[in-house]
Amino acid sequence: MKNPHAHSPAAIFLRRQIELISHRKSQREIAHQAGFVNANMISLLKNGSSKLPLDRVPDLARAVEVDPAHLMRLALEQSIGKTAALSVLEVFGTPTSANERLWLAEIRDASGDTDPKLTARSRTSLRAIFGK
Numbered sequence: 001m002k003n004p005h006a007h008s009p010a011a012i013f014l015r016r017q018i019e020l021i022s023h024r025k026s027q028r029e030i031a032h033q034a035g036f037v038n039a040n041m042i043s044l045l046k047n048g049s050s051k052l053p054l055d056r057v058p059d060l061a062r063a064v065e066v067d068p069a070h071l072m073r074l075a076l077e078q079s080i081g082k083t084a085a086l087s088v089l090e091v092f093g094t095p096t097s098a099n100e101r102l103w104l105a106e107i108r109d110a111s112g113d114t115d116p117k118l119t120a121r122s123r124t125s126l127r128a129i130f131g132k
Contacts, residue, residue, distance in 0.1 A: 006048030010074035015046045017064045025063075033063035051078050067097035 005011050018030065031039040034056055044050035052060070052075040061068035072095055077085040089095075096104070107116075116122070 003048040005051055005078055008048060008074075008078045010052050010071070010078040011046060011048040013066075013071070013074055014052070014064065017066055018042065018046060021065055030060075030063045034060040051075075054079055067099065069095035070097040070100075 018027065021030075025033075027042040028039040031042045034042075036042070036056070041050065045052055052071075054072070054075055057072045057075050058068045061071040064071075073085070073089070076088060079085075080088070
């Protein structure tokens, strides 16, 4: 298979994010900021012909202006598979992005820090915010 990871969440996310910042940064600049010697590596990651190297996640996240925790979750799944990634996250905990931590702080504040249960109604309301 030529692009075995083309439909992985990591490749899809990278394609979308690189497109969003393409008016400010070239793929060559992104590659350089992420520590890749060959600028072509960005194309290989975007089209899914190469996996995102786990050791490059922090630098690549900064280069494409995303939270490293979010990109690491996607890269882990791409690298070792969804089931194994879930096992790693079960042992070490799920990394949360800065944006997710803001949501959590707001939920705690809005609930008066009462540790509210996620009910069917609250889940429906939350999903409606995201059009789901």
